[in-house]
Amino acid sequence: MKDNKYFLDDRPEKISYSEVWQKFFNWARAKSLWVVAYGTGCGSIEIPPMVTSRFDAERFGVSNVGTPRQADVLIISGYLAVKTLKRVIRVYEQMQSPKYVVGLGACTVNGGMYYDSYNTVNLVDQYVPIDVFVAGCMPRPEAILAGFAQLMKKIKEGRADGWKQYLDNLDKYRKNQEKVIKNWKIPNYNW
Amino acid sequence: MWYKILYGLLVVVGGLAYGLLLGGISRKITARLHGRRGPTVFQNYIDLIKLIRKKTAISHGTMFFLAPMFRLLGGIGVLLLVPIVTKSAILSNFSFGGDLIVVLYFMVFGCLGMALGAADSGHPHSALAPTRGLAQMAGYELPFLISVIGLAIAHNTVSLGTLVSAQQGGILHWNLFQYPFLSIAGFIAMLGMYMAYPFSVVMAPQEIAVGPPTEYSSTFLSFMFTGRSLFGVGKYVLFMDLFLGGATNLLEAFVKTFAIFLFVVFITGVFPRYRTEQAVKFFWTYPVVIGLIDFIRIFIK
Numbered sequence: 001m002k003d004n005k006y007f008l009d010d011r012p013e014k015i016s017y018s019e020v021w022q023k024f025f026n027w028a029r030a031k032s033l034w035v036v037a038y039g040t041g042c043g044s045i046e047i048p049p050m051v052t053s054r055f056d057a058e059r060f061g062v063s064n065v066g067t068p069r070q071a072d073v074l075i076i077s078g079y080l081a082v083k084t085l086k087r088v089i090r091v092y093e094q095m096q097s098p099k100y101v102v103g104l105g106a107c108t109v110n111g112g113m114y115y116d117s118y119n120t121v122n123l124v125d126q127y128v129p130i131d132v133f134v135a136g137c138m139p140r141p142e143a144i145l146a147g148f149a150q151l152m153k154k155i156k157e158g159r160a161d162g163w164k165q166y167l168d169n170l171d172k173y174r175k176n177q178e179k180v181i182k183n184w185k186i187p188n189y190n191w
Numbered sequence: 192m193w194y195k196i197l198y199g200l201l202v203v204v205g206g207l208a209y210g211l212l213l214g215g216i217s218r219k220i221t222a223r224l225h226g227r228r229g230p231t232v233f234q235n236y237i238d239l240i241k242l243i244r245k246k247t248a249i250s251h252g253t254m255f256f257l258a259p260m261f262r263l264l265g266g267i268g269v270l271l272l273v274p275i276v277t278k279s280a281i282l283s284n285f286s287f288g289g290d291l292i293v294v295l296y297f298m299v300f301g302c303l304g305m306a307l308g309a310a311d312s313g314h315p316h317s318a319l320a321p322t323r324g325l326a327q328m329a330g331y332e333l334p335f336l337i338s339v340i341g342l343a344i345a346h347n348t349v350s351l352g353t354l355v356s357a358q359q360g361g362i363l364h365w366n367l368f369q370y371p372f373l374s375i376a377g378f379i380a381m382l383g384m385y386m387a388y389p390f391s392v393v394m395a396p397q398e399i400a401v402g403p404p405t406e407y408s409s410t411f412l413s414f415m416f417t418g419r420s421l422f423g424v425g426k427y428v429l430f431m432d433l434f435l436g437g438a439t440n441l442l443e444a445f446v447k448t449f450a451i452f453l454f455v456v457f458i459t460g461v462f463p464r465y466r467t468e469q470a471v472k473f474f475w476t477y478p479v480v481i482g483l484i485d486f487i488r489i490f491i492k
């Protein structure tokens with residue numbers, strides 16, 4: 001099994017650039033956000049109106065992309081069951097840094113109306129670093145766009161560093177993840 | 192001569208800037224057709240800057256790394272061989288006596304590299320896409336070759352420079368009007384080459400994610416993006432040389448390539464998508480029959 005190099009087991013290294021370049025690239029990152037929208041719950045119904053004619057997120061440079069490899073932003077849209085959390089972690093780790101996560105709805109903040117379910121993950125923040133929460137049940141596309149504006153501001157200021165925190169505190173996050181996911185069978189690092 | 196290399200670099204950089212701008216304009220027009228505001232026309236530049244500096248940590252094998260280079264090389268090859276402005280020192284590029292044959296080769300080269308890389312990346316979607324892509328290529332190559340070889344026989348040359356100079360002296364001397372049926376076949380084949388909407392089954396957004404580059408990210412994708420932009424501009428210029436009488440100055444080249452670009456974009460904006468076998472069937476019937484009318488006329492003459 002050892003020589004079987006299907007997955008890269010090395011931990012990803014961090015990037016560091018000079019201040020000026022960093023600002024320039026942060027500007028570009030903020031202006032071009034490619035979204036992979038993971039429809040975990042009812043929130044996913046608000047994504048299609050956001051990207052189509054009525055609300056048109058593309059005018060801010062936000063466009064949909066079908067694959068996590070090319071995506072910058074992961075939208076977790078709604079409550080997470082334990083089973084779904086596993087998929088979210090996998091999708092998140094397949095994305096290439098720098099990457100950002102937007103949590104939609106009250107459910108991602110604290111479990112929302114499903115907070116006392118046996119199967120719902122209440123504090124998503126403990127398993128995957130979330131840069132922007134959009135509160136509401138459900139948040140309308142306007143609210144999501146406002147959340148994206150917030151995210152862009154954070155990226156421009158260089159404060160959207162959830163992905164760095166994830167790398168720094170990987171052991172902590174992994175421990176939390178393994179606590180709820182009993183049968184942990186996904187490869188350790190699949191980026 | 193050494194300064195030729197400098198000219199080549201100039202053309203590649205200029206071509207890239209123009210290609211990215213055209214991509215942005217195409218996104219804007221498509222958005223307006225949908226009734227949206229759409230991104231800025233400079234969105235593709237921003238996307239490219241972002242992609243270059245995204246981290247990449249995926250390995251799928253040698254071909255996976257080589258494919259973006261193939262794609263880029265195909266784009267540069269086409270752009271550098273077609274004369275953009277004839278009789279200009281810089282913009283006539285590396286055009287020579289048999290350039291049409293080499294351009295035809297380079298046009299397949301990029302697609303082939305893409306197919307190999309996509310097959311190596313091991314994702315089911317990107318393995319599915321080349322089978323569709325190569326089938327569609329077999330479809331549009333037939334009408335395209337009929338139209339190109341028809342022109343070559345009619346003008347008795349395989350040099351793009353000679354083809355352009357044969358079309359000088361007024362609009363009616365253009366191949367578009369001299370050989371209208373060959374032109375129709377050629378332009379329909381062009382829609383297939385650009386994977387414009389009735390023939391978009393290769394990339395097939397919403398159906399097989401993003402097609403061949405599903406596993407490609409970051410810098411790899413930026414190379415592909417660059418290659419595609421250059422390839423796009425190269426093909427616009429090729430079609431300008433083949434059918435619209437080439438260009439004698441830069442402004443003319445801009446206007447003519449932009450007109451061809453608008454033709455592709457407006458068709459893309461309003462059509463739904465053919466399945467693979469429907470696309471191939473379409474290519475092998477209508478444009479071939481239309482093209483053959485002129486082809487036979489050339490032989491009888």
